[in-house]
Amino acid sequence: MPQLPGLLKGLGVTARTAARTLFPKRGLRTLIPAPQQGSVTVQYPHEKEAPPDRARGVIALHEENCTACMLCSRSCPDWCIYIEGHKVKAPPRRAGGAVRSVNVVDRFDIDYALCMYCGICVEVCPFDALFWSPEYEYSEPHIADLLHDRIRLSEWMETVPAFEDYEPGSEQKVRKVPDFGPDDFLPERKLADDDAVLAPAADAATSADG
Ligand code: SF4
Ligand code: SF4
Numbered sequence: 001m002p003q004l005p006g007l008l009k010g011l012g013v014t015a016r017t018a019a020r021t022l023f024p025k026r027g028l029r030t031l032i033p034a035p036q037q038g039s040v041t042v043q044y045p046h047e048k049e050a051p052p053d054r055a056r057g058v059i060a061l062h063e064e065n066c067t068a069c070m071l072c073s074r075s076c077p078d079w080c081i082y083i084e085g086h087k088v089k090a091p092p093r094r095a096g097g098a099v100r101s102v103n104v105v106d107r108f109d110i111d112y113a114l115c116m117y118c119g120i121c122v123e124v125c126p127f128d129a130l131f132w133s134p135e136y137e138y139s140e141p142h143i144a145d146l147l148h149d150r151i152r153l154s155e156w157m158e159t160v161p162a163f164e165d166y167e168p169g170s171e172q173k174v175r176k177v178p179d180f181g182p183d184d185f186l187p188e189r190k191l192a193d194d195d196a197v198l199a200p201a202a203d204a205a206t207s208a209d210g
Contacts, residue, residue, distance in 0.1 A: 053161040055134040056117045058148075060156035061108055065129035068103035072121035072130060080114035081121060083107060108150035113143045133159040 042049055051057060068085030084107035090100045122130045133156045140146050148156075 051134045051136065053134060054132065056119060056132050057134040057136040058138060058156050059110055059122060060131045060133045060160050061150055061153035062129050062157055063105060063150055063154050065127045066105050066108065067127055068105045071124050075120050075124045077118060078114045078116055080111040082109040108153060109147050110153060111147045113146040131160045135159045
């Protein structure tokens with residue numbers, strides 16, 4: 001039996017799918033279309049679906065945790081994360097320790113016109129500064145407006161879902177990095193206002209007192 005050309009096969013699949021959509025649960029015997037009972041495309045923006053909590057909608061920045069280490073920017077396959085910062089002196093962590101040199105973020109932009117939502121930046125961040133939010137309504141008429149600066153990225157934090165409890169047994173895991181909170185960095189940021197030390201932030205974040 002000669003094989004049907006691919007085009008005819010494709011048309012057949014399309015016709016069957018259209019029939020199932022137009023006449024769901026009725027078969028072709030009842031020629032009264034009822035597409036509202038079949039599978040229909042969600043009529044966005046008139047209808048909206050609620051995405052799962054962990055959907056990759058937009059990336060939020062918890063700026064207090066960011067050390068401008070550039071790891072996310074260097075790992076991004078699309079090179080669409082732009083970070084600038086400067087170094088400041090910070091008090092020693094322990095009494096008698098040396099004055100430390102830490103980075104302060106001046107610029108943190110993500111260009112969503114380029115982002116492919118792979119999530120690598122969120123995964124590699126060692127300081128829990130990036131999070132996924134399920135929000136997806138940020139389309140823009142002008143492509144340049146898809147560049148979100150650090151203020152807008154920080155605002156997305158309000159839409160990040162709360163963390164779920166760890167699975168039984170997983171709470172025994174030891175964190176690889178210290179649990180920095182906002183108070184750990186606030187004094188350092190105040191030092192920035194005093195123009196303690198300025199230097200290019202492209203250098204990796206280092207700590208002089210270990
Ligand atoms: S999700 Fe992927 S492409 Fe988008 S900014 Fe992060 S690393 Fe880059
Ligand atoms: S990897 Fe994390 S801490 Fe480092 S620059 Fe990116 S967001 Fe900031």
